[in-house]
Amino acid sequence: MQLTGSQILVECLKEQGVDTIFGYPGGAVLNIYDELYRHQDEIRHILTSHEQGASHAADGYARSTGKVGVCLATSGPGATNLVTGIATAYMDSVPMVAITGNVAVNLLGKDSFQEVDIAGITMPVTKHNFIVKDVAQLADTIRRAFLIAQTGRPGPVLVDIAKDVTGNKTEYTKVIPPMIERVKDTFSSEDLATGIQMIEEAKKPVIFIGGGAVISDAWEEVREFVKRVDAPVTDTLMGKGAFSGDDPYYTGMLGMHGTKTANFSVTECDLLITVGSRFSDRVTGNTARFAKNARILQIDIDAAEINKNILVNHAVIGDIKEVLKAFNDKLEEQKHGDWIAHVMDMKEKYPLKYHERGLTGPFILRKLYELTGGDAIITTEVGQHQMWSAQYFNYKKPRTFITSGGLGTMGYGLGACIGAKVANPDKTVINIAGDGCFRMNMNEIATATRYNIPIIQIIFNNHVLGMVRQWQSLFYGERYSYTTLNDCVDFVKVAEAMGAKAYRITKVEEAEEVLKEALRINIPVVIDCILESDDKVWPMVAPGAAIEEVFTEEDFKAK
Incomplete structure (x- = not known):
């Protein structure tokens, strides 16, 4: 049957079993969005607050399920806003297909409005990428993209589609994707x-x-x-x-x-x-x-x-x-x-130890583990809170700790948390963030409230860029160059303004009640935990040292 490129794209997504896309519309993908409108009952589209949030959400969806995550953005800045998320997925071998629109074929290479060479930009951080200039090649390209993303060592694949391709017509025949067999003949x-x-x-x-x-x-x-x-x-x-x-x-x-x-x-x-x-x-x-x-x-x-x-x-x-x-x-x-x-x-x-005076990140994580029995998906941003999350919450099952390991992307966790919760609606999904990371993509709280995605966002708010400050403290003579966040941002008010339920914890005695309430109410929640600025992640190995030279706070003070 004769279909437009947009119709073919949606049919190919249905072939691949795609049930959710994270994206943001724009001129070059209007034909695609018009077709998605017609298929709302088959493919759910989550409108994020920023394209980077869409890429991280697709990543979290993929990591928590093992399926291919899908994100969609328009040309130019829409496409470039996906790049950090694509690079994050590439470093951690996450199966993702990123679909971008571009200007019409006759406008390519002419510095047209909102035109960028997104294939060239993403070449170093994709497993493969494609530019589709002929509607007759679209279906096979989409099928190849999904196959490449999930076979062997997984990774992100980008498909850039010229706008006129989405409106042109060609013959479409449905193809059932072959089962991907595990490769068994690479070792003897x-x-x-x-x-x-x-x-x-x-x-x-x-x-x-x-x-x-x-x-x-x-x-x-x-x-x-x-x-x-x-x-x-x-x-x-x-x-x-x-x-x-x-x-x-x-x-x-x-x-x-x-x-x-x-x-x-x-x-x-x-x-x-x-x-x-x-x-x-x-x-x-x-x-x-x-x-x-x-x-x-x-x-x-x-x-x-x-x-x-x-x-x-x-x-x-x-x-x-x-x-x-x-x-x-x-x-x-x-x-x-x-x-x-x-x-x-x-x-x-040599057990892991943390200060039991006052409110600390490790205390919050141990209390979370106690209240959930470890039955939760934890996503994180990057920094001290990430390390504490790895140390003090025991992960008994795979795909329950979702973090940016290779690229170390601040701003990753909230989008990934939304993606993981969309993919696992019956599981508790919690994002752990530092205040520095939360600022970067906190606009995605609006995404969670828009769709009533009941995530729990916990902020370890120490009013500093904690991990960088830790290095400055230990190795840079306590010269805290631009790592102190001494402004007037009130995360509780920000969260409430975006429609979330918000709490603030300032002492140990408040933690259990607030965490229990957040786990119970099944709506988007933000918890602002006020921590000491100079709590550190222990143990630690100094940069360039051997891992056997690992030291604790007691070892450091003894020196």
């Missing part, structure tokens, strides 16, 4: 045999879990693998929930703000088994001294990650779920009783 029995030999020879192994284990839905295989190897477990920000934070074998996060137990275990181990992690600098510290006593076995879907940051002794390249299944089928259960006992002694000796 010899690869497995070498890995198994390394495991069997190890006396002090550690398993290090990254985001690849979450992306590949491999948490059941991870748990079985841990049992078979009999090894303590540490993780990255992106790997949280692939192995339960409540499990006795869990030692905490690794790296700059990792636990002493995790950092010391990796330093002492004789085999580090890395599952779906890219060895970020925030994890490794001084690479020359990282896991200095260990052989390293790396399991990853992307061959480009092997020997990129850390030289490894052996790698098995493939889908984490399939690789671990193969290991679990062949590996006999190992026993490392003395090593496990030693690591458990370290857990007892």
